[in-house]
Amino acid sequence: MFKHLLLAALIAAIPVSTLRAVETPPAVSDSATKQALDAFFAAQWERGLRESPENATYNGDKRFNDRWSDNSIQAIGKREAEDRAALEQLRTIDREALAAADRLNYDTFEWQLEHSIAAQRFRGYLQPISHQGGIQTADGIAEVLSFASTKDYRDWLARMAAMPEQVDQAIALMKEGVKAGSVPPKVVMERVPAQIAAQIVDEPARSPFYRPFTRFPDAVPESDRKALVADAQRTIREKVVPAYRTLQAYFNDEYLPKTRDSIAVTDQPDGADYYAYLAGYYTTTDLKPAQIHEIGLKEVARIRAEMEKVKAETGFEGTLAEFFTYLRTDPKFFEKTPEALLERYRSVAKRIDPELVKVFHTIPRLPYGVRPIPDNIAPDTTTAYYMPGAADGSRPGYYYVNLYKPETRPTWEMIPLSLHEAVPGHHFQFARALELPDAPMFRRTAYFVAYGEGWGLYAERLGYDMGLYDDPYDRMGQLAYDMWRAVRLVVDTGMHSQGWSRERAIEYFMDNSPKTRQDVVNEIDRYISWPGQALAYKIGQLKISELREKAARELGPKFDLRAYNDAVLETGSVPLDVLEKHIDAWIAAQE
Template identity: 75%
Template sequence: MLRFFLLAAVALVGAESARAQHAARNSQLHALFAEEWERGLREIPENASYQGDNRYNDRWTDLSLEAIARREAADKAALDKLRTIDRAALSPADQMNYDTFEWQLQRTVARQGFREYLQPIGHQGGPQTADGLAEVLPFASIKDYRDWLKRLEALPTVIDQTITLLGEGVKAGNVPPRVLMQRVPAQIAAQVINDPTKSPFYRPFIRFADSIPTTERAGLQEQAKQIILARVVPAYRKLGEFFESQYLPKTRDGIAVTDLPNGRAYYDFLAGYYTTTDLNAEQIHKIGLEEVARIRAEMEKIKTETGFKGSLTEFFTYLRTDPQFFHKTPDALLTAYRALSKRIDPELVKVFKTIPRMPYGVRPIPDNIAPDTTTAYYQPGASDGTRPGYYYVNLYKPEVRPTWEMMPLSLHEAVPGHHFQFARGLEMPDAPMFRRTAYFVAYGEGWGLYAEQLGYEMGLYTDPYDRMGQLAYEMWRAVRLVVDTGMHSQGWSRERAIEYFTDNAPKTRQDIVNEIDRYIGTPGQALAYKIGQMRISALRAKAVRELGPKFDLRAFNDAVLETGSVPLEALERHIDAWIESEQTGSGEAGAVPGSNR
């Protein structure tokens, strides 16, 4: 008996020691997560502002070559530090955290070799659109306004650093396509004004929150006017002159990313990075061609259902041009988007058990970027809950914004698409911040496209034109697989890509040209949507097949979102575990940090 108690005591001590080591490993890992999160906020202050962290609202990211080198060295050091932690000794939840963090860091370090910082200006963003940051700032205190004034004071430094990077890009032959950069001079010119109150940077000073004393307002306005005229406008004038006379003539004639130094390896990297798979360009192109053919057949059925007598090409022209499909004014279009969102909201309980707590709103895309940007986008809420999510809609030229696209667009960008995905991620209370705010494109955009299709279960596609809109949006993402790989790996011209898009989808030419230019400017990113959606849909089909009558769509959708944004391989492992738990009735899917399951 004594020997039994001694053995038991030894086993107990051993178990306690193992638990202590386990806790120490977990603590070491989370300390690294917290350290890197803070470094990211400190070194990229704009990201801190987007997260609702206002500590760095008085500064911009340091774009000097020295600061870039320091950040790259710190990324490598973080990866080395992560690998000193014994993954096998971690809890299942922290193994997922470890794997996700390692995936991100490995690719952050790998892409350093492509020197992306040498192209600091794109046709959809750069210092010429820096005023857009004000959209997410609180402007609820005098300090908020003074922080913005400090940022305005510092803009000339940012622009000088940008000019240096542009010059280095020219030396290295790392420059963007001219067809995109021809859009940029007008964007820069919009910042060069004579009346400071017309500057986009002045917008926060037009209307003050009630919390700002009236005695302070005139002084803040006067400071803003002086800084804009003395600092901001001259800096943008300098950028404009440099851009048009020295940079634009040196941009490249070709559109393929493979024209860049080491460009083919770069495109292979981007395809893997965005899709989180090992699919190559040729495989993705083939998948795209197959999906385009499948969806065209479905479109033919819808065309027949509407009673339209012409060809599918003629039907597309009808959808693009008939006045019944368009609102006449920007205000009418915005009102319609807001009403549509309210129509969607009460139907969400049909396909989800868990509704995120964070609200969302609908806003117009700012006028100064609307002509060159996409149909809509989503801006996540602040990580501390102090700012809701926003669904931004493009009101530029309402005559090219058809009503039949509004339902799938809203399901994708707002609810239950990106808003659910980001808001649910923030509601993982035990997960590290990098997991709560993560954005893997294949998961996030795959979910958005999958969410468009949930409109059927929600009873929202009530007529054939709505259903045509859903197919048009799915076709849009299938076409991307073909034209992105076509332009960047198979020698397609911009005109051929536009023609292929036009032949296979009813989106208007304004959108099609903007989309093709987006794929030229951000190669590989557009591949993630359809690949991600197909993987999520395949997981759903697998769950239906293996669970039979036990399958619950609401529970499946919750299970997809409860991981937060992860690489597709991690999502597949999680859903496999969820299926097993549903089969056994255990109700536990496994390692999900912060899960409410």
């Protein structure tokens, strides 16, 4: 999973029922029409960066690094109106005069706008804080800032100074949410007070916002450093900490008591429609929650049978449940310190790198690194995540790993986890998209969850083709991760559409997976707070695997796995239906 809460504004998808019928486009776009389309895309990209300075930061554009998004009700309404106007403007451009590549760009942007406009009804912005992130973890954006010059530090100081306004806007949204009956579940929001408290420090140098000032590059003159440090300490003392005290008072005393006891999104206003919408949004399919639930049950049964075989191969004589307990508890499967765990992750990444040529012809140019998840969010976040590199190549991609409680981080999960989050999973998918020739920026940075997470889960199985699963415990790790995503289909739909309790979901997960309880509880709480997103992984993987089998069957000896994998990535992130049409055309070309 890439760092979703920081990049949520990049995600866009639409149910495939809205896809256009296949048409024969002209060989070359009409010149004037293409110019109009390209100008429209450029203007909309610029609007997106201007309205979301955070997105600009993640894409390596420093122009807006001294500010945050305006999250006032008025500004949100203005952005929504601009989305509606943009869709009207796009539809004035003659799609029929465009060649295939430009039609794909046109259709993709249209889907993004249509989805954004359809989402306006549900007013998701009224819940601006999640236990996995929000204003209380705003310092996290510093992870992707370069801090290469005095101006970079001044920009960060400006963002720090603006925290009171940001907090006020978040509180205003939460108050409006309370009025509208749109509040998150109490069981997950009970994690947030500790996150807010971590921002309230007596000594400014202990603030998470202060980290960049603990070291300076050579490009920052010594004469500037003392002033920067003094300004940082003053800003934290006078702006940042008071702002978080205000947030703490409102959240703990007023908001948390008004959060809801139920966990299902269907208990919110328009909740049933919202969940059905989210299922289509994240999977980019027309599948209904009940259908997805059944797919999950079948996948769980299939993977359990595979686990029984691997258990027998290890010589373990107990039940599968006993084997799970053994995998969760035996000391030989765990590192003793965070430092040793980080070194183990980095060693796994180095082991994977030279094997990539076995499954790809094309290796992306952008490098990646392995970093620990920041301590202030590690207890409440996932096992790992990926942060894409900058669009201009100025920042590599990063694979972030969770070092909190190393006794809960089994080593048998490291290979599939690294294949998914780093290479050839999310890093390949994002880096290859940035290298799309002549594509507009929104296409190079697009992220459809079913494609991206489906690819990440598919990449875990590429470990077999790369010769990485020679140890049966590593193979059990791969099956555990496959099971993890199958279980998601069952428990996400179970909790949000079939009346399951949180406890039932946790126990179902524990019964069918060797993942530790620490991970399982964090995962279940993630599904509660982010309904529908977890459905995309397995649905996307099943489609990519199905297309691979189809290509191998139809091409026979002409099938080249490396060429197939390249073909999947060469579209950039697209809905699954678009990917299927592309692979069908690729098969025909190979034949």
